[in-house]
Amino acid sequence: MTALAKLLRTTAFKIIAVYLLVFALFAAGIIIYLGRHTQQLVFSQITETVDAEVQSLNEQYQIGGIRRLVDTIERRASQPGSNLYLVTTASGDKLAGNLSDMPNSVLQNEGWAEILYRKTEEASNARPSRAVVRVFTIPGGFHVLVGRDFEERDRLRQILAQPARWSVLLIVVMGVAGTLFIARRVLKRIDAMTATNERIMAGDLTGRLAVTGSGDEFDRLANSLNAMLERIEALMGGVKQVSDNIAHDLKTPLTRLRNRAEEALRGAKTEADYRAALESTIEESDSLIRTFNALLMIARAEAGEAREGMTDFDASEVAHSVAELYEPLAEEKGMHLSVEASEPMKIHGNRELIGQALANLVDNAIKYGGAAPGGKGAICISTKRKDGRVLLSVADQGFGISPDDRGRAVQRFVRLEASRSKPGAGLGLSLVSAVAHLHGGDLQLEDNAPGLRATLVLPQPEKA
Secondary structure: OOHHHHHHOOHHHHHHHHHHHHHHHHHHHHHHHHHHHHHHHHHHHHHHHHHHHHHHHHHHHHHHHHHHHHHHHHHHHOOOOOOEEEEEOOOOOEEEEOEOOOOHHHHHOOEEEEEEEOEOOOOOOOOOEEEEEEEEEEOOOEEEEEEEEOHHHHHHHHHHHHHHHHHHHHHHHHHHHHHHHHHHHHHHHHHHHHHHHHHHHOOOOOOOOOOOOOOOHHHHHHHHHHHHHHHHHHHHHHHHHHHHHHHHHOHHHHHHHHHHHHHHHHHOOOHHHHHHHHHHHHHHHHHHHHHHHHHHHHHHHHHOHHHHHOEEEEHHHHHHHHHHHHHHHHHHOOOEEEEEOOOOOEEEEOHHHHHHHHHHHHHHHHHHOOOOOOOOOEEEEEEEEEOOEEEEEEEOOOOOOOOOOHHHHOOOOOOOHHHOOOOOOOOHHHHHHHHHHHOOOEEEEEEOOOOEEEEEEEEOOOOO
């Protein structure tokens, strides 16, 4: 496809071409209206001039009769640029005037008429001219004709027609040039976007659409698409990171699982040895299954698949349920688990995921929130409202997480130095963060002095 054909097929060219056509028709309509209005004005002036002349001739007739009327017409008809005059008898014989013989049919009909005429001094084969005349009859059966040539109106039409044609032509030419210029600029922007998209489809996710800074619709579209591309790049980076983490972090337990099975086959001699090996294998397998379930839940949360099951429920009731579930485990670890959630607080979301996220926070507090110097080993689950949001917090009195490590703590498979001696895969806070983002909220990690305060910040329903 040639560049011109490509240009002519653009939407911008078609839209501007239609606009140009409408504008040209509108301009032509205005010119035609002004021309006709001007001609009507000239015609009105002609009729007013003729009426005034008829009135003057009637006055001359009243003063001196037919002779004075004839003399007056002869004198006026001989002047340059005079009106058209003709006086005839009742039988049609010419008495005075500057017109050649006129058909009786014209003279017999009083009032206004448009005629073709020749002046007396013009040859009989000369091209006749057009005029508007008024015919009236005076006593004695005399017919009087007074008129005015259309020369002024025709001349005005010619004066207006020539510039009008050139004006319309100029509008069309400039419009076409402007259309091509604008369409070319639009096509250039589209081609640039297309080239960037093709590069992105080829695998370069770092490509971004150019933004000129004009704030036009193309800039708004480019900003929106760039935001989408950044999100896609982040998701793809997350997928790559998960793949890398799975390859590295799950390789060790899988290798350990294989080694234990191989050791059991090689060294076990009694049924008790085989049972111990199988139990160890089952325990390791359960750990792997929990890891994969956590990954699956995180993926579902980040993909938004859980939005269909969202309902309104009481966050305080969820806090009490989780506390009841983990209270025996906390007591076993020598910790005191309390709940500060007396007031009902409605939130809209997936109850199962919110409960799982809160359970992860409590489980982390029990595992890693061992009493720090000066602490009492207490864990508190609380709910409260703040700035139109519901805050579900789990606070412990352990060693906490340093501000520098809080950003890394929510990443998949990241285990800080203080937690490497504890069981786990480093997915607990990642799941909590994914659930928070799914519900339009956030996970905040703060200093509890001592210990850590992990807070799920969730939007509150408008009717809550």
